[in-house]
Amino acid sequence: MSTATAGSTPQSNNVPMGILLMIGATIVFALQDGISRHLAGTYNTYMVVMVRYWFFAAFVVFLAMRTPGGIRGVARTSQLGLQIFRGVLLVGEICVAVYGFTLLGLVESQAVFICYPLLVAALSGPVLGESVGWRRWAAIGVGLIGVLIILQPGTGVFDPAALIPFASALMFAVYGLVTRYAARRDSTATSFFWTGIAGMVFMTLIGIWFWEPMSQGDWLWMALLCVSGVTGHWLLIKCYEMAEASAVQPFAYFHLVWAAILGVSIFGEVIRLNVASGAAIIIAAGLFTLWRESRKARA
Template sequence: MSQSNNIPLGIGLMVLTTFVFAVQDGLSRHLAGEYNVLMVVMIRYWFFAAFVISIAGRKAGGLRAAARTTQPILQGLRGLLLAAEICVMVAAFTILGLVESHAVFTCYPLLVAALSGPVLGESVGWRRWSAIGVGFIGVLIILQPGMSVFDPAAAIPLLAATMFAVYGLLTRYVSRKDTTATSFFWTGTMGAVAMTLVGLWFWEPMTGRDWVFMACLCVTGVTGHWLLIKCYEVAEASAVQPFAYLQLVFAAIIGITLFGETVKLNVAIGAAIIVAAGLFTFWRERVKRASH
């Protein structure tokens, strides 16, 4: 299937995607502050699974075709890993807030670049290794590991970023044999099954107002994933991916205006270094592809 490459439309969709996901994170921060994280993520996954199944049902071959894979263990592991990563990241929102959590989490593309060699056998040149090193200096500036005020909780979004990077690499690996539709189906269904088995034990009654917020959380989750799929359908990933960093900006605005968070100087400097290093790795990847 030939892919169109409407870069302006792709960029517009990516900007909208990052805004929707930032709103989703704000809703997650509120709900997880009031209720158990596992219950919140479980309900979100129920809607996500329903969305995935409805998409699969409309395609040729239906659910059976979407679920068909020669890599069920890897696909299942991907689904479990993403569900666990979401739980860890939502917990980070409640402990550290949106600003600091996202500032650290933005290092995940650098982790993908660093791990793509040992995991996928891809070559990573000295320029990209240099950018990865610079990016992790940015992470250290945010975490301040040598300071007396260092909060170990600051490592939580770093764990989430590592989990998400491994998830991304596994997704790239299984895509060698499976379609995007198959990977998407396994992501939603495995996550929903796993979160239901765990989350039901932590069920709490919710207020009517928070059920409205929960409905909005589910809608933003589904909308964000749908926009992301459309974004990658209309434009090549390397052209639009740098704009994914705008989620940090939108999340920071929501954190500051709605939750009274503040941006510390070390967090701002560290995040700027991480984003710059990440943009360089995307640029190098694009140059490398163009030369082949």
Template sequence: MQNNTRLGILLMVATSFVFAVQDGISRHLAGEYNVIMIVMIRYWFFAAFVISIATRQSGSIRAAARTSQPLLQIGRGALLAVEICVMVTAFVALGLVESHAIFACYPLLVAALSGPILGERVGWQRWAAIGIGFVGVLVILQPGRTVFAPAAIIPLASALMFALYGLLTRFAARKDSAATSFFWTGTTGAVVMTIIGIWFWEPMSRADWLWMLALCVTGALGHWFLIKCYEVAEASAVQPFAYLQMVFASAIGIFVLGETLEPKVAIGAAIIVAAGLFTLWRAARARPA
């Protein structure tokens, strides 16, 4: 593995931008069509991409699929598919700006749950950062006031599911390679979404099929950038730049979709990101050289 931090950062910035564009397209399509159908079609393309990449890395489909923990792999793949449906629903209910501001707390959820799920030690400094981060969430949600929207629970639920998915992925990595986990992520999600989504099929206009193609391409391109990013640089060096997805998505929401950035959302998101960056910094320092 080469170690080119500058290239890794550029690739992570590109990844964040492409995924933000994907979120904007998802918001557009889900506003016109059923969310489950949109995610199902997206997974068909993603599964083909995953099988191609995993097979190339492992040598064959059988080698890529080989695992001693199939239930764990199926569970995490299904969880991610459901999480994507929930997050796209949040885009429609709340918009990109507020959804991403709340979703940004997922690294803090990972840190909080890494103790009970993975048996990792969570020190007082990390707990303090987690607490501060959730103050940011409360600033955004403002529970008890008339501005609080029950729909704000949707991206929070998505963040919790994505955090659990990340922890289960780390747990699976103790026995399986990244290629194997990637294979099960795409194929399980495609199977689950097809079983559910085929019942929600509805006709789509020719113009929106072009948007659907763009959604599939951006999804594959984003994952390709991410794979290349982790090939050339350490995760701890590039992970903080993943927060740029929230910035890019918010910009798309404001300048393309006509959303507004409320002060409470900006302040809350800044608190969440600062706490998240601190936990990443602490994790990088604690990791042996």
């Protein structure tokens, strides 16, 4: 799962390069999801996420040290409770998402998870007081129909476990909104720092009790998981530094494409017709919502 936010340096608005960086980030994050599915299928989810966050926390500390003012300057915040809540919420979402990979696979998990931008749009009104017009509500409704097509509730094939990626999407949407709220008073660097530190501390308090011996080969996969996480975050930060979010965000849906390729080719997953059609509806509704937000921002 992606946990980075936009960088704080001035944008050059090089859209082609921004698109390439976004596509690169989706490839790396899909690889990260595949490795997480493999490791969490062998070891418990808590330990896998904990080790991943140790490396992530080291990464945010390294970035903070290179920032003017150092760690003390980056860590300074007047809303510490909110920042800790953000970090804990995100690490909880990652645990739920990785657990979903082990039950449902990458294809179905990601097909449901991609509805999170629609949930952000739906919750932006009550959480942030933003105006949500009837067109965006219509797009949200259409997208949720796509989710229902994937889940197939009320039929004999409905799997309650399919609600896990939806819960993950809801948690990630709330995390995004809380991050947007925190940005009113804190810099991106501060929020990113506390995302890693709070998540690492919380996950260590839980995951250390679930430690399992890991084979030498799987330690190599764990190292690759950590490196891919840092690489994905770096690419995403550079992407948002390079171009406006509205121009590159639609290409984030490539994450589903790469995850589907990995799921089918590596893990032997099958793309069912209802999953493909439901995902297409969700993506269409999400792209329409992004288009409406970009038009509103320009106006």
